[in-house]
Ligand SMILES: Nc1ncnc2c1ncn2[C@@H]1O[C@H](COP(=O)(O)OP(=O)(O)O)[C@@H](O)[C@H]1O
């Protein structure tokens with residue numbers, strides 16, 4: 001059986017329907033802001049995580065110094081990972097694939113256009129272990145080269161194109177490579193090998209032109225079983241860094257967690273911006289509740305004078321705030337689904353994760369917060385109503 | 398041993414603190430009202446009649462002196478106990494009816510039952526009391542603003558009666574009604590007195606005061622000796 005104070009609240013809301021609806025719009029906006037921003041953040045995190053976790057089974061080993069040279073033929077001066085260290089790594093890695101990597105940045109020229117990008121030197125046999133060739137074929141050796149999809153489309157590279165490597169300088173004849181294949185897009189790769197804007201050449205070509213034979217910039221260990229990541233890292237660390245810290249050992253999982261924590265911070269921040277709209281909504285609910293109390297002073301006087309308890313008067317007004325909250329949260333919840341879906345598909349371009357709990361739960365969260373904000377906004381008006389002097393209240397016309 | 402009457406005012410004063418100074422609306426009033434009395438309170442406007450009714454209705458507490466109602470010292474009980482006494486011991490009937498505008502006639506009468514028993518009435522008591530004051534059953538679902546003054550006052554009386562209070566306080570109950578309707582209301586109150594209620598009635602009208610068995614005259618907040 002329904003509470004008479006609830007009935008009174010419903011009737012009061014109905015009596016002031018337009019005003020109540022207008023106040024609820026604030027809550028609708030607040031709920032939509034919180035839910036859709038939350039969902040946006042969640043979908044962003046989920047899709048980034050998905051992209052990153054595809055090669056999360058890789059341990060990256062690098063010397064702490066970033067090695068760059070600008071000109072072909074000039075060897076990098078900083079230390080890399082030498083042959084004996086590589087042997088230690090290979091021993092420690094056991095069954096897992098060990099991939100030594102040469103890398104530097106370079107200028108290049110195709111036709112008459114100059115460009116800049118990364119150049120990787122890899123053993124041709126290693127390439128297919130972690131890279132996908134979308135077009136053409138793998139390196140065979142010599143001056144074969146693979147190019148990333150971005151560099152290929154930006155510089156109009158095709159199979160058979162020749163690229164001159166090194167600084168464009170009339171007095172120097174530069175070596176050139178021939179494109180034999182184009183790689184599939186990798187995006188932001190969590191194994192540290194970002195090939196979308198890179199040229200990949202055989203390790204032999206690389207060391208012929210950059211020197212650095214048997215000195216590597218990075219060594220990746222691709223695990224057969226992701227669960228062995230910690231023990232493999234420990235084994236490598238034990239072998240290689242026995243006396244001094246020779247190399248830095250990292251894996252994508254730590255990078256992944258640091259990126260998701262950054263994204264989490266961003267989500268919190270945009271949620272905080274969304275909450276500002278709820279503050280505005282709270283003010284409008286407070287305002288409408290105060291109007292309701294002030295218009296019903298005599299009625300409150302009647303209720304109190306015939307023996308209604310203060311807590312019952314408070315309850316009546318809190319119900320009213322609650323009803324406004326339910327209306328706002330209900331409409332806001334539905335609107336959040338529609339608007340959230342549009343925002344996610346417009347800004348992330350991918351709605352695969354929209355209906356996952358991590359994302360969709362922001363709708364009920366937003367709704368609950370909306371209702372709570374309403375009830376909290378009604379606390380003071382309800383308290384005021386319940387503490388009126390019945391004689392004064394009755395006299396009020 | 399002296400038995401305390403149903404209502405006892407012992408040297409009761411009510412002082413309003415105004416910017417222009419203190420104003421004594423009730424001035425050392427001493428008065429006993431026994432169970433099942435029918436008392437009329439008369440006096441010119443501003444003489445303190447409503448102030449006295451507010452004391453008897455436990456809407457207010459005396460500034461000084463002692464007020465006992467149904468054996469309880471009103472100054473010594475908690476605010477919640479005062480609220481419960483208003484609900485259970487006193488039925489208040491106002492000049493302006495003061496029905497709850499958002500409730501139907503029936504719900505207005507059911508309301509005190511809900512306050513007391515914390516649930517909707519299923520005993521049919523509210524309907525029975527409405528019938529006993531001569532209220533047209535077909536109007537039960539009407540809101541107060543759809544009812545005439547006489548009908549509203551019947552609903553108000555039914556509301557005051559429904560929790561079977563010992564005391565009925567009527568502050569100019571006929572003041573907003575035409576003469577004929579006023580006398581009908583007075584007939585209802587007379588009947589309730591015969592059933593054993595203690596009725597206290599404020600009025601300007603000597604014809605109305607004739608219904609009572611005892612008249613108390615107030616002037617400037619004092620009881621005029623008879
Ligand atoms: N809340 C109040 N504050 C100040 N003065 C009041 C208040 N209530 C009543 N009074 C004053 O007390 C006097 C008695 O009022 P009241 O009891 O209403 O008189 P009556 O009902 O006999 O006309 C009046 O002069 C009135 O102005």
Ligand SMILES: [Mg+2]
Pocket residue numbers: 446447
């Ligand atoms: Mg008066």
